Amino acid sequence: MKKITMLMLAGIVSVSYANESYYKSGKLVELENINISRSVKNSDINFYKNIYGQKIGISNEILVQCKEGINCAKLLNSFNLRNYSKLTDKIFIVKIEDYDSIFSMSRKLFESTHVEFAHPNFIKERKRR
Secondary structure (H helix, E strand, O other), rough: HHHHHHHHHHHHHHHHHOOOOEOOOEEEEEEEEEEEEEEEEEEEEEEEEEOOOEEEEEEEEEEEEEOOOOOOHHHHHOOOOOOEEEOOOEEEEEOOHHHHHHHHHHHHHHHOOEEEEEEEEEEEOOOOO
């Protein structure tokens, strides 16, 4: 009975984090929303906590690097993503209008198999030295 309860509890926890995850080095990383939001230069930043308890800020942007030989602009257009710019020869930054789709879109891009990485644009907290 304890095993069933633990499995059910694990399933509930997984469902609650399901939309707040991204791929890092091919592994799914889950985040917990810590309900702190602020506006910085007309851009919303929401804060999350990773499994190590570190606070991570996420804006409405996704960083994408396509695999060698893939036309990244064409791939982004195929996902109906039009608001993007090129950071380097290989890396694009994509602005997402619907903030709630940041995580799901970054996962879809990564899972397309044409992408080296796709993850939200993380904002690090400044620390005094």
